[in-house]
């Protein structure tokens with residue numbers, strides 16, 4: 001009986017990718033002193049072959065942004081004007097390495113805990129640090145050593161100029177916000193991967209780190225921002241990426257993301273060009289799919305805050321432009337067991353004839369709807385605040401309504417008889 005030669009599995013290479021794409025893989029696989037071993041070099045050969053298939057996006061992005069941390073690369077992402085009041089405190093070197101396409105820092109508030117995905121040289125973090133002030137906190141995440149080093153060495157200077165230090169830069173992949181790559185790296189230096197057993201142990205260690213000391217904890221962040229980074233994440237990792245953004249946000253928290261979107265799907269021929277990937281074009285989300293990705297992850301109340309009217313670039317007839325979107329992690333609906341107590345009467349004030357929420361419920365202008373307390377609380381918060389009138393304001397209307405029906409996801413909310421069972425208001 002012949003035993004088939006083991007072939008490198010695609011799954012294996014994906015696992016390696018998930019583990020190490022931003023690290024210099026060759027640093028940990030078969031360090032020079034071990035390359036003598038046949039076993040080791042064959043393992044390296046297998047991993048290298050498969051890496052070429054699956055690591056090209058990560059590698060293209062890593063190499064391009066390492067270069068871009070050393071010297072300004074004008075072609076990377078579109079120029080943006082930031083509030084000049086916040087730029088004085090930021091070292092010139094950081095401002096020059098600006099590879100953004102929008103300014104999500106405009107939408108953070110004093111006291112916020114902010115997470116910046118793909119923080120690069122740190123510019124958005126340093127602006128946000130000044131907006132949130134000493135009572136807030138800013139965490140920048142990047143997986144590129146050179147970018148992290150630029151941001152980290154600039155941090156003391158910014159802290160000195162603004163008078164407080166409320167920023168941290170952490171090493172991680174934005175699609176895997178539980179894994180602390182600095183900690184993993186310590187482990188890998190102690191125990192480099194020289195065999196498949198080592199590799200399995202490294203995997204186990206990664207899982208343990210995710211479980212016991214997550215880089216970013218569940219529900220710990222008020223606002224997740226990102227400037228021109230999500231498009232750099234491989235498409236197969238994007239569902240997890242949006243899930244991670246949702247996980248780390250507190251209920252009621254928001255994501256404000258500036259990114260590049262395309263007018264139509266980007267064909268494979270363009271997606272295979274590494275220059276276009278790292279230049280924020282190949283990975284651009286199709287505009288409608290960008291919004292759909294937030295919805296699929298459970299976000300609601302999406303708002304398009306900014307959209308370039310003229311495309312930033314047109315390639316093969318496809319328009320690429322910057323879009324800034326805010327998406328809300330709406331609190332869980334707590335009305336499922338509502339017994340009708342503490343009801344609040346709400347009325348959509350217009351100007352549209354009717355509006356629909358993310359669960360398909362329609363609010364007609366001027367129509368009274370009775371909702372439970374938690375729904376009323378939600379409607380009082382952004383992005384719905386100011387759209388609705390509540391009991392005391394709405395009570396002036398005495399138009400009785402006749403029908404009552406279920407209202408999802410506020411299940412027991414009904415069209416109300418504004419005069420109520422006990423008589424007219």
Ligand SMILES: C[S@@+](CC[C@H](N)C(=O)[O-])C[C@H]1O[C@@H](n2cnc3c(N)ncnc32)[C@H](O)[C@@H]1O
Pocket residue numbers: 061062065076077097098099100101117118119120121122123124141142143144147172173174175226227228229232233280
């Ligand atoms: C276009 S630059 C934007 C940098 C910064 N946001 C700005 O406004 O200048 C992209 C940054 O995202 C980082 N990056 C790309 N993919 C990443 C990933 N999957 N995880 C973490 N960082 C990533 C790159 O290393 C780079 O620093």
